[in-house]
Amino acid sequence: MASRxxxxxxxxxxGKGSKGSQEEKSLAQxxxxxxxxxxxxxKVITHYGxxxxxxxxxxxxxxxxxxxxxxxxx
Amino acid sequence: MATxxxxxxxxxxxxxxxMKKEEEKVDYLNLPCPIPYEEIHRxxxxxxxxxxxxxxxxxxxxxxxxxxxxxHSVFMGPMEIPSQSSETIKIPTAHxxxxxxxxxxxxxxxxxxxxxxxxxxxxxxxxxxxxxLKANAQLSSEPHMSHGMAxxxxxxxDYRSQFQLGNGAxxxxxxxxxxxxxxxxGGEVFWAGQHRKSGIGYAARxxxxxxxxxxxxxxxxxxALSYVQKVSEKVSLASDFMYNYMSRxxxxxxxxxxxxxxxxxRGKIDSNGVAAAFLEERLNMGLNFILSAxxxxxxxxxxxxxxLTVGE
Numbered sequence: 001m002a003s004r005x006x007x008x009x010x011x012x013x014x015g016k017g018s019k020g021s022q023e024e025k026s027l028a029q030x031x032x033x034x035x036x037x038x039x040x041x042x043k044v045i046t047h048y049g050x051x052x053x054x055x056x057x058x059x060x061x062x063x064x065x066x067x068x069x070x071x072x073x074x
Numbered sequence: 075m076a077t078x079x080x081x082x083x084x085x086x087x088x089x090x091x092x093m094k095k096e097e098e099k100v101d102y103l104n105l106p107c108p109i110p111y112e113e114i115h116r117x118x119x120x121x122x123x124x125x126x127x128x129x130x131x132x133x134x135x136x137x138x139x140x141x142x143x144x145x146h147s148v149f150m151g152p153m154e155i156p157s158q159s160s161e162t163i164k165i166p167t168a169h170x171x172x173x174x175x176x177x178x179x180x181x182x183x184x185x186x187x188x189x190x191x192x193x194x195x196x197x198x199x200x201x202x203x204x205x206x207l208k209a210n211a212q213l214s215s216e217p218h219m220s221h222g223m224a225x226x227x228x229x230x231x232d233y234r235s236q237f238q239l240g241n242g243a244x245x246x247x248x249x250x251x252x253x254x255x256x257x258x259x260g261g262e263v264f265w266a267g268q269h270r271k272s273g274i275g276y277a278a279r280x281x282x283x284x285x286x287x288x289x290x291x292x293x294x295x296x297x298a299l300s301y302v303q304k305v306s307e308k309v310s311l312a313s314d315f316m317y318n319y320m321s322r323x324x325x326x327x328x329x330x331x332x333x334x335x336x337x338x339x340r341g342k343i344d345s346n347g348v349a350a351a352f353l354e355e356r357l358n359m360g361l362n363f364i365l366s367a368x369x370x371x372x373x374x375x376x377x378x379x380x381x382l383t384v385g386e
Contacts, residue, residue, distance in 0.1 A: 058174065070138065073136075
């Protein structure tokens with residue numbers, strides 16, 4: 001009995017509240033979604049790009065090593 | 075004052091030196107910078123927790139320039155899977171790991187990638203003279219198995235402070251201060267949002283040239299004390315005591331570390347009935363042979379490993 005009452009009151013409150021704060025909610029939600037999307041993309045970029053980035057930075061540092069040194073086992 | 079120090083030649087030689095040391099007043103405004111908080115147990119960990127492994131390991135480090143190097147590493151052996159029961163489950167695995175390191179005084183990049191797609195990346199960057207950014211990440215293709223953590227370190231004249239952010243809403247901060255030239259105190263606080271846990275801890279470290287004693291207490295229930303004595307240039311002995319007052323778990327261990335000309339031998343024995351040893355022998359310039367052994371008599375788990383490291 002008590003749970004039914006609380007559910008009804010929740011439904012009423014959300015009905016009233018959603019109209020007013022719909023814009024705020026969607027802004028917060030879109031910010032959250034956007035940040036989650038950014039973090040996911042950053043993770044994929046780091047996963048694939050970190051080692052190539054280190055190699056590029058290393059090959060451009062002084063003294064510049066030759067590309068054959070990168071691949072040969074000696 | 076000078077005449078007081080001119081002791082007669084028959085007296086022991088150390089007396090004038092000892093008197094000089096006592097006269098050197100401790101300058102409390104000029105204390106040395108302390109060790110970073112996470113390295114407070116550094117000497118004890120170096121002696122008591124070598125990188126024990128089981129199986130065969132081969133590492134090849136190739137330096138392309140003084141700052142840039144590549145590493146190839148092969149490992150074949152059983153890997154332990156954490157299991158709920160007391161039995162240890164081991165699965166034989168073999169993997170190849172490719173790594174690239176770039177080391178500059180201001181920027182350090184360290185990346186390792188395994189054949190199963192896991193990336194282990196570390197970055198250390200000096201943003202200003204006193205502020206350092208460190209980040210490390212373990213990324214894997216499996217969802218929800220990736221971790222990342224970024225740390226901002228500020229080094230003051232006789233203190234260090236650090237702020238950490240991790241994924242899963244992990245926040246931490248710690249601070250350590252030199253109180254006398256030999257003693258430093260520190261504290262830390264962390265909050266893990268995902269597991270809804272928070273904790274606070276304190277640590278103290280007393281070190282002289284011959285010994286290091288540290289103590290750490292944390293609200294997660296951990297009490298850790300350690301003592302390392304440098305018996306000579308080549309030998310140091312370490313002992314460690316860990317007590318968890320929540321789970322009533324006690325472990326004491328005692329170990330030695332011999333740094334000789336051609337080899338480095340570390341061994342330890344534990345109150346859980348574990349004896350371990352780790353030998354790194356320098357066969358030639360740039361060629362190191364590694365032997366590792368860990369005998370766990372209570373769990374009947376015996377691990378032996380050997381390996382070779384080529385390159386610096």
